[in-house]
Amino acid sequence: MQFSIPFSGRAHLYTDEEIALVAATARESVPLTQGYYLNAFESAFKIYTGAKHAFAVSNATAALEMAAQLCLFQPGDEVIVPAHTFTASAYPFVKQGARIVWADFHPATRVITADTIAACLTARTKAIVVVHLYGYGADMPAIMALARQHGLLVIEDAAQALGVRIQEHHAGTFGDFGAFSFHSHKNLSTLGEGGMLTVQEDGIAALIPMLRHNGHCGFADQREDYWIPAMGNVDLPEWRGYSLMPNNVCLGEVECALGAKLLERADRINREKRERALAVIAALSDIPELTFHCVTNERHNYHLLVARIAHGWRDAFIRTMANQHRIQCIVQYCPLYRYPLYRKLGFGAATCPNTDDFFDNMVSFPFHHALLPQDLETIVSATRGTIETLRTQ
Known part of the structure; x- marks a missing residue:
């Protein structure tokens, strides 16, 4: 079906200045990875978010993969993950041996809370994954207080939450780790793919370059001949007595140059999306069959615009919007425990009534910048x- 307004589109367009920067970097940068613009992007990102340490990576999943490695899960360890999220919020932790415990969300905000997390705690809980879904910042002060009380690691999936601020602090900088995405659909996109990992601990920060880039590191001693015994060293990153297998998840110079430039207007993009979202919500506020999450400040960047629709209306609404108006509305974030991947791994059971109710009655509207x-x-x-049509049926 051809849509006049498809759901998937460019998250934002690039300015002539940004396009010129991409062209100049592609033409002139030496090398095209691990160079000047990598450092520039990471430095700009730390300034923008207030993060203590930031490392550019190929995508947010790569950031979560490394965070999961550094959690050092042992057999039987559990990680609490919201059931209503993208699959990459969960499976990196399964790959490191953790057992998933699915958390429900608050029906008004559609993100997990300290209370919904507390309901999942056991003696085996080691970590919590907090997803700032749809671009709304979860209540991190309350969640961090709970985590510190129980000695838990906190990983913030801020893939959709660039520019989101919670009590004047940037989402993704509260926990032990934060993961950001610059995918094609995000409010800031580095040519379709890209990500950032933020960390708090200095010791972990010292390991990330090795963990990110194939275990490459320098030799400890000065060498008379720079090529002996080899051009560079390769070793296993070690954390608290455990050796970690390295990855290859670097982000290229062109993407980094563009990312640093885009940060200059990230707040403007977010503000414009928030203003547009609030205008749509206001225009539909007299329709009781639709319930939006209305937030007027920087705690929401409206990466996506979603609503709960009257029970049982979802499919007819999406079908009518598509067939009669050629507008592609969709559903998003099927509860992860419903997927074969997680059922086959033994994570198919959950008690998440708010998640089930929302997904079965939700609509996501086209809403790119x-x-x-x-x-x-x-x-x-x-x-x-x-x-109006559905009311008569």
């Missing part, structure tokens, strides 16, 4: 018309 004002007006008009 590149949409034109008339596109949003069309979405509002079509939504009103579709609701």
Whole structure:
């Protein structure tokens, strides 16, 4: 089916200046990876977020993979993960031997809370994954207080939450680790792929370059001949007595140059998306069949625009929007315990009534930054018309 307004689109467009920077970096940068712009991007990101340490990587999943490695899970250790999220929030921890315990979310915010986490705690809990889903910042002060009380590691999946601030602190900088995404759909995209890992502990930060880049490291001593015994050393990163297998998840110079430049207007992109989201929500506020999450400050960047629709209306709504208006609404983030991958691994059981209810009755609207004002007006008009049609059926 051809859609006049498809769901998937460019998260944002690039300015002429940004395009020129990409071209110049591709033409002139030596080398094209692990160079000047990597350091520039990481430095700019630390300034922008207030993170203690930041490391550019190929994607947010890579950031979560390394965070999972550094958790040093032992047999029987459990990690609490929201069931309503993208699969990459969970499986990196399974790969490191952790057992998943699915957490429900608060129905108003659609993110987990200290209370929903507390309901999942056992004597085997070692870590918590907090996902700032849809671009809304979870209550990190309360979650961190709970985690410190129980001696737990905290990993923030801030893939959708660049620029989100919780009590004036940036999402992704509260926990032990933070993972950010610069994928094509995100509010800041480094040519379709990219990510950042933030860490708090100095000792871990010293290991990340090795862990990120094939175990490469320098020799301890000055050498008379730079090529003897080899051009560079390769070793196993070690943390608290455990050896870790290295990865190859570097981000190229072109992407890093663009990322550093885009940070200059990240807040503007977020502000514009928030203003547009609030305008759509206001225009549909008299429709009781739709329930949006309305936040007027920087705690929400409206990476996505989702709503709960009246029970049993979801499929008819999406079908009518598609067939009659050529607008592609979708559903997102099927509860992970419903997927074969997690059922086959023994993680198919969960008690998450809010998650089940929301997913079975949710709609996600097209809402990338590149949409034109008339596109949003069309979405509002079509939504009103579709609701009126469904009321008569």
